[in-house]
Amino acid sequence: MYSKTDYIAVFDSGVGGISVLRQLRKVLPGERFVYYGDSANAPYGNRSTEEVRSLTLAAAERIVTDFPVKALVVACNTATAAAIEDLRAQYADLIVVGIEPAVKLAADHHPGGNIGVMATRVTLREEKFDILMNRFNSDRSIYKIPAPGLVELIEQGKGDSEEAQIFLKELLTPYIGKLDALVLGCTHYPFVKHNIQALLGPGTEVLHGGEGTARETKRRLAERGLLHDGEGEVLVISSAGEGAMTELARRLLK
Numbered sequence: 543m544y545s546k547t548d549y550i551a552v553f554d555s556g557v558g559g560i561s562v563l564r565q566l567r568k569v570l571p572g573e574r575f576v577y578y579g580d581s582a583n584a585p586y587g588n589r590s591t592e593e594v595r596s597l598t599l600a601a602a603e604r605i606v607t608d609f610p611v612k613a614l615v616v617a618c619n620t621a622t623a624a625a626i627e628d629l630r631a632q633y634a635d636l637i638v639v640g641i642e643p644a645v646k647l648a649a650d651h652h653p654g655g656n657i658g659v660m661a662t663r664v665t666l667r668e669e670k671f672d673i674l675m676n677r678f679n680s681d682r683s684i685y686k687i688p689a690p691g692l693v694e695l696i697e698q699g700k701g702d703s704e705e706a707q708i709f710l711k712e713l714l715t716p717y718i719g720k721l722d723a724l725v726l727g728c729t730h731y732p733f734v735k736h737n738i739q740a741l742l743g744p745g746t747e748v749l750h751g752g753e754g755t756a757r758e759t760k761r762r763l764a765e766r767g768l769l770h771d772g773e774g775e776v777l778v779i780s781s782a783g784e785g786a787m788t789e790l791a792r793r794l795l796k
């Protein structure tokens with residue numbers, strides 16, 4: 543029913559999932575990707591869980607209706623936290639891969655260390671995150687660091703602006719010298735990783751889960767004999783139509 547040449551759909555509220563698509567392209571260079579950013583409704587991170595769930599289901603439905611899709615990568619921690627089970631129930635035959643904050647990776651790298659997790663409000667308040675956190679925080683401290691407002695700046699292409707630098711400084715100054723690792727638990731944040739790393743200094747490892755999601759997607763496709771090694775292709779579409787978001791997404795992809 544699925545064909546090797548079908549698309550791998552990559553979904554996010556906006557341009558954030560491009561950081562995951564970059565990893566996917568490294569691991570699966572011969573695949574055809576369709577990237578869908580729901581920028582008409584971004585950001586998701588300050589909405590109610592119910593709203594994020596229904597927006598995510600609506601976006602997924604649009605993608606699978608408009609394109610032949612063999613896998614759906616939910617390249618958004620917020621949408622994964624709110625809707626991954628619903629998506630798996632709705633598309634029981636489809637490969638559905640989500641992303642969650644890379645707490646395990648940070649814990650493996652820094653046994654007994656202090657770990658910060660920067661993510662949206664929705665991701666940090668969902669039960670799924672508490673379950674993840676409780677798996678690892680018995681012998682270490684895990685700090686939740688919500689960053690409302692940062693996604694908006696990145697969506698506007700202002701990740702390197704003075705405004706973004708001031709925002710990050712205010713948010714992260716209390717953690718300077720205190721963290722062994724900072725997990726970027728929102729797919730938008732890798733686009734400002736260099737600024738975060740510069741603020742926290744070399745003593746803090748800054749990491750995210752995009753690579754793991756890409757490897758998991760490859761594993762799931764291989765398991766079903768659905769890997770494709772063709773020319774490699776990326777389509778970028780947005781719920782807001784062709785415009786600033788699609789341009790920014792293409793720029794960030796390079």
Ligand code: DGL
Pocket residue numbers: 554555556558559584585586587588617618619620621662665693727728729730
């Ligand atoms: N990129 C999304 C994530 O990984 C969230 C962005 C938003 O708030 O819309 O959580």
